[in-house]
Amino acid sequence: MALDSKIPQGHISEKWTNHKNNLKLVAPNNRPKIDVIVVGTGLAGASAAASLGEMGYNVKAFCFQDSPRRAHSIAAQGGINAAKNYQNDGDSTYRLFYDTIKGGDYRAREANVHRLAEVSANIIDQCVAQGVPFARDYGGLLDNRSFGGTQVQRTFYAAGQTGQQLLLGAYSALSRQIGLGNVKMYNRHEMLDLVQVDGKARGIIARNLITGELERHSAHAVIIATGGYGNVYFLSTNAMGSNVTAAWKIHKKGAHFANPCYVQIHPTCIPVHGTNQSKLTLMSESLRNSGRIWVPAKIEDAEAIRAGKLKPTQIAEEDRDYYLERRYPAFGNLVPRDVASRAAKERCDAGYGIEANDTNEGVYLDFASEIISKGKQAAYTQGDHNPSDAKIQELGKKWVEEKYGNLFTMYEKITDENPYETPMKIYPAVHYTMGGVWVDYNLMSSIPGCFVAGEANFSDHGANRLGASALMQGLADGYFVLPYTVSNYLADEIRTGKISTDSPEFVEAENAVRQSIDQFINNKGTKSVDYFHKKLGLIMWNKVGMARNEKGLTEAIEEIGKLREEFYNDVFVPGAANEFNQELEKALRVADFMELGQLMAKDALLRKESCGGHFREEYQDAEGETLRDDENFAYVAAWEYNGSDASKSVLHKEELKYEFIKIAARNYK
Amino acid sequence: MATKKNININLKIWRQKNAKEKGKMETYKLDNVSTDSSFLEMLDQLNEQLVNNQQEPVAFDHDCREGICGMCSLYINGRAHGPDTGTTTCQLHMRKFKDGETIFIEPWRSKAFPVVKDLVVDRSSFDRIQQAGGFVSVNTSGNTIDANATPINKQDADKAFEAAACIGCGACVATCKNGSAMLFVGAKVSQYALLPQGQVEATQRVLNMVRQMDEEGFGNCTNTGACEVECPKGISLENIARMNREYLKASMK
Amino acid sequence: MAKSAFLKSSIAKKYWMALTGLFLCLFLVGHLIGNLQLFKSGYEGALQFNKYALFMTTNPLIKIMSYVTYISILFHAIDGIYLAIQNKKARPVAYAMNNSSANTSFSSRNMAVLGTLVLFFIATHMINFWAKMKFGTGMPLLxxxxxxxxxxxxxxxxxxxxxxxxxxxxxxxxxxxxxxxxxxxxxxxxxxxxxxxxxxxxxxxxxxxKDLHKLTISFFKSKARLFNVIPNEGLVFTIFYVLSMAILGFHLWHGFQSAFQSLGINNKFTPAIKTFGKLFSVIVPILFAIIPVYIHFILK
Structure with a gap:
């Protein structure tokens, strides 16, 4: 099947408006007759369910957590971008569009990104109207901060809990619709398959996680908003439950999976401490506004620090290598995430890492200079023009606490070190996946009636996502895109009537799910699910991680294949199918990761260039920067499923045409 | 990171097959727990040990493991989210425990939070309270007024944020000797009461949310203040007082 | 719905507990001022005290206040017991291990028990003094x-x-x-x-x-056997009163400032209210308790 991205004609700034004007509508009296399923209740899912419910559709929303409010959007810290230009620093829709395309290393679809930039301002209006308590200045107006890859202040925030506040806003909108009876919420339900009738998405099979019961739910359209697949690495900043299952199930049913190799490794996470570690904790990118990243300039100092003989505060200023400021003077510590991550890896690989773990992987994020500068400023505004060092420290720390207090507390809880006194230790970790289910301009996958929103789709971030853009995309998709495009699709469904769940398609899908569950329960192997998940994660991190090469990727494909076989033969899932069974939940998810991991390696292997989060060691310039190959790889790699062995997957290419932005080498110097 | 050390511990954990069956405390021994591990990683380790011995692992709720989703719970050694203050269970680290210590782990206990299995409870009563009025009735049209059209006093905005920081974990209910949910409801009522956007529906909101709270079977607040101490997000009792005021105001109307 | 909820809802119950509680605090102050007159000895003291007692039983305004007091005590007690029962029901299964002293004060956790003990004290106190004063046929005249x-x-x-x-x-x-x-x-x-x-x-x-003064003095100085068994009942009464006042103190320790919180008063004055409440809960019961001690041990 050829890929039709359905990008509207016309000038970039008019595409969305024109498109909206031409989309079909469903009259209010017809909407209650139409069922829509929304899987996932993060920013994209909750906002979509709330909006569609509010329009009058009969919405069923599903989440595997105990409440829609727990979705992992809640963990986003730093902020949300919007082209409001409140700070009068030259921001505009075009600039946000441009920054996002450039940040994505010219691998995103222009039309989608421009639409994202257009609706960004609406999102802020909407959220404020909902009572989202964004940070404000003393004049009572909204405050902004700066984020990586931009030279303006367009990031709105609520301390270090922006994702939480936005999600709770969307959750409140969703709750309102649940209270009104427009949305029926299914907590602790996991979608385990998509049901298609005559090629169209017509429902899902969901497992009630409390009773283990398999349920059939029918609908005229299905929206998948189940987030990213970073947990394929086992260790990531994702929640423990984050998984690819819903997205993978629709992939198996015909939806193409695009650019799986685009994974964002976030530069500022707390380094790994031991083998029992279950997840990695992010320290918001916003910290790079105030913190300076460095490693010792002398290798012997790095060794001494690792051995515990030297403290970072004992290293003299001239013996520190602020490598981001050195390499990228224009953006300094605020280079995009992929650039910052690779630079950290480069230093650590060269032996300058400061963390005393197995891999010595860690660099410093130091707030000492900021504490002094803000302390001086604060003293000055208090009328003290000649403050003592102690006073400067006190005021500076107070300023830092107000700005980043919760992050500093979090850091201290985890590491038992006080970041006000000693620099934070950080290291990159898997954070976000730009790749995902391929969708057209309407956010519909290659399965008619199956829409994909938020991180689960591939659409807006190209090969690298800029900070504070994920929240923007989730809400844009859910509040301002899907309500229009889904309605357009549903306009042809007003005569369909209620869809029966007794059809052979539903029966078959349910049986297939039951079979795969029984297979695990009856397997009686010897090893836990986590054992395999950790093994998979290690392969992925080492060979499909921050730096990739042909040899490693080829090995990864083979190793994952073998591991998958071993997994099916030897995994032990205790308990029964018809009960609350967390090991079974994990097994079903890991099974999908096993297939996805292989596809990621294959996609990475085929993409013989370096771009954004995808760095092939073979393709770099003399300074170690990414070397893109626009001639051969300016396309979206959309994979068609062809059996569990991903090496047999079929590649479809969607050419990326840059009509409005001049494609260029990314330069942050 | 600072101190690499391993400890051996004894665990007394509530095991309950499902909502209908009776449960009891079971004892487990777990060796070589790194003090750098989080509490939940310690439970992962226990479960790995149980699975390797072909036993049923302990069911417990958890998700983000960075203290923000509110999914993790656990009454540890007689305290919600364990001995540390200002933390969720997932942020609690084993360095807070001693070698050879016996640790009690129980689910949240409340009529409104029935046990699902082992340490997992059903907190959907919180969702229902939210559905009764925890929102601003604004449609998602995007045609709302400009976000900066209504300046909001920074102090109010900050206080609204502090109230909105609630993660809905239920520690307040779990720790309250009366099983009261007033801190949770008070925080939500306060967030909206402090913002101009929330004023329009203030009367109905507080009446409806309190009615739902009472219907769910939560206990009454006797101002013991336990909730404020144990709240991982430090939500202040001020919010309950504000709700009391709002309710009084609403009742007079 | 607003009207009915104002009596039944959990928050309304708090208001009533707070209002009646604070009123009873006010009553305590009035009562204490009267009692302190017992320190004035001799005939002059007795006359003043009895004059005061007469005033308290006959003044119409005071009468109304006394009915409010009775109702407050009853309501505070009944509402309190009702709350305690409801609260018990909110946690059907108790914790095997509960370290509640880590986050709450002894007083706040035991308001129901303390309140019940105070109620018991009030009952005995009323039988011994109030009822005799009001209905007793044997009250001596001054x-x-x-x-x-x-x-x-x-x-x-x-x-x-x-x-x-x-x-x-x-x-x-x-x-x-x-x-x-x-x-x-x-x-x-x-x-x-x-x-x-x-x-x-x-x-x-x-x-x-009516010589309430004499009744009071002889009550705490009585050498008779309590229930014909325990010798020196005056000492027993004195100890009982001192203990009861200690219990009242604990009840007030939490109750006073708690009432303000219930009424929605939590602001910059709260620390002052808390301090005042703690002083109140210590000073008032001590002053009450000193009187029987003084009568039993010091007064000739």
């Missing part, structure tokens, strides 16, 4: 002892209130009550409360002061 310096013999005088038709009347002994009338019948009169009434036409002949 008698003044006068020693005539010329004769050297003691004379006794029944003291009249300003409303009395007759002025002070000489009597036989230091105690004048119904028992005297029963033992040595005096023709044609009976005592009704503090009034001496003519049996024939029910004319009030004389109005005196």
């Amino acid at each position: 008698v003044k002892e006068i020693v005539d310096p010329n004769v050297g013999a003691k004379q006794y005088m029944l003291i009249a209130t300003p409303e009395s038709p007759q002025q002070n009347v000489p009597v036989q002994g230091p105690v004048f009550d119904n028992n005297i009338l029963k033992k040595q019948p005096i023709a044609d009169i009976y005592i009704d409360g503090n009034k001496i009434v003519n049996k024939k036409n029910n004319d009030v002949l004389f109005e005196g002061y």
Whole structure:
């Protein structure tokens, strides 16, 4: 099947408006007759369910957590971008569009990104109207901060809990619709398959996680908003439950999976401490506004620090290598995430890492200079023009606490070190996946009636996502895109009537799910699910991680294949199918990761260039920067499923045409 | 990171097959727990040990493991989210425990939070309270007024944020000797009461949310203040007082 | 719905607990001021105290206040018990291990028990004093002892209130009550409360002061056996009163500032309210408790 991205004609700034004007509508009296399923209740899912419910559709929303409010959007810290230009620093829709395309290393679809930039301002209006308590200045107006890859202040925030506040806003909108009876919420339900009738998405099979019961739910359209697949690495900043299952199930049913190799490794996470570690904790990118990243300039100092003989505060200023400021003077510590991550890896690989773990992987994020500068400023505004060092420290720390207090507390809880006194230790970790289910301009996958929103789709971030853009995309998709495009699709469904769940398609899908569950329960192997998940994660991190090469990727494909076989033969899932069974939940998810991991390696292997989060060691310039190959790889790699062995997957290419932005080498110097 | 050390511990954990069956405390021994591990990683380790011995692992709720989703719970050694203050269970680290210590782990206990299995409870009563009025009735049209059209006093905005920081974990209910949910409801009522956007529906909101709270079977607040101490997000009792005021105001109307 | 909820809802119950509680605090202050007059010794003290007692039982405004007090006590107790039962139900399964002292004060956790003990105390206290004062037929009337310096013999005088038709009347002994009338019948009169009434036409002949002062002193100084078993009941009463005041103190320790929180008052004055509440809960019960101790051990 050829890929039709359905990008509207016309000038970039008019595409969305024109498109909206031409989309079909469903009259209010017809909407209650139409069922829509929304899987996932993060920013994209909750906002979509709330909006569609509010329009009058009969919405069923599903989440595997105990409440829609727990979705992992809640963990986003730093902020949300919007082209409001409140700070009068030259921001505009075009600039946000441009920054996002450039940040994505010219691998995103222009039309989608421009639409994202257009609706960004609406999102802020909407959220404020909902009572989202964004940070404000003393004049009572909204405050902004700066984020990586931009030279303006367009990031709105609520301390270090922006994702939480936005999600709770969307959750409140969703709750309102649940209270009104427009949305029926299914907590602790996991979608385990998509049901298609005559090629169209017509429902899902969901497992009630409390009773283990398999349920059939029918609908005229299905929206998948189940987030990213970073947990394929086992260790990531994702929640423990984050998984690819819903997205993978629709992939198996015909939806193409695009650019799986685009994974964002976030530069500022707390380094790994031991083998029992279950997840990695992010320290918001916003910290790079105030913190300076460095490693010792002398290798012997790095060794001494690792051995515990030297403290970072004992290293003299001239013996520190602020490598981001050195390499990228224009953006300094605020280079995009992929650039910052690779630079950290480069230093650590060269032996300058400061963390005393197995891999010595860690660099410093130091707030000492900021504490002094803000302390001086604060003293000055208090009328003290000649403050003592102690006073400067006190005021500076107070300023830092107000700005980043919760992050500093979090850091201290985890590491038992006080970041006000000693620099934070950080290291990159898997954070976000730009790749995902391929969708057209309407956010519909290659399965008619199956829409994909938020991180689960591939659409807006190209090969690298800029900070504070994920929240923007989730809400844009859910509040301002899907309500229009889904309605357009549903306009042809007003005569369909209620869809029966007794059809052979539903029966078959349910049986297939039951079979795969029984297979695990009856397997009686010897090893836990986590054992395999950790093994998979290690392969992925080492060979499909921050730096990739042909040899490693080829090995990864083979190793994952073998591991998958071993997994099916030897995994032990205790308990029964018809009960609350967390090991079974994990097994079903890991099974999908096993297939996805292989596809990621294959996609990475085929993409013989370096771009954004995808760095092939073979393709770099003399300074170690990414070397893109626009001639051969300016396309979206959309994979068609062809059996569990991903090496047999079929590649479809969607050419990326840059009509409005001049494609260029990314330069942050 | 600072101190690499391993400890051996004894665990007394509530095991309950499902909502209908009776449960009891079971004892487990777990060796070589790194003090750098989080509490939940310690439970992962226990479960790995149980699975390797072909036993049923302990069911417990958890998700983000960075203290923000509110999914993790656990009454540890007689305290919600364990001995540390200002933390969720997932942020609690084993360095807070001693070698050879016996640790009690129980689910949240409340009529409104029935046990699902082992340490997992059903907190959907919180969702229902939210559905009764925890929102601003604004449609998602995007045609709302400009976000900066209504300046909001920074102090109010900050206080609204502090109230909105609630993660809905239920520690307040779990720790309250009366099983009261007033801190949770008070925080939500306060967030909206402090913002101009929330004023329009203030009367109905507080009446409806309190009615739902009472219907769910939560206990009454006797101002013991336990909730404020144990709240991982430090939500202040001020919010309950504000709700009391709002309710009084609403009742007079 | 607003109206019915104002009585039934969890928050409304808090208001009522708070309002009645604070009113009772006010009552405590009034009661304490009266009691402190017991420190004034001799006839003058007795007269003042009994005058005060008479005022408290007859003044119409005070009467209304006293009914509010009774209702408050009842409501506070009933509402409190009801809350305690509801709260118990909210946690059907108790924790195997609960370290509640880590996050709450002893007082706040035990308000129901403390309150019940205070209620028990109030009941006994009312039986021993209030009921006797109000309904008791044996209340003595205030008698003044006068020693005539010329004769050297003691004379006794029944003291009249300003409303009395007759002025002070000489009597036989230091105690004048119904028992005297029963033992040595005096023709044609009976005592009704503090009034001496003519049996024939029910004319009030004389109005005196009920001697609550004497009742109080003898209560705490009594050497009789309690229930005919425990010797020196005055000491037992003294200890019981001191303990009861300690319990009241704990109840107030949480209750005072808690009432403000319930009424929605939590602002910059809260620290001051808390401090005041703690001082109140210590000072008021101590002052109450000192009185029986003083009477039993010090007063001659």
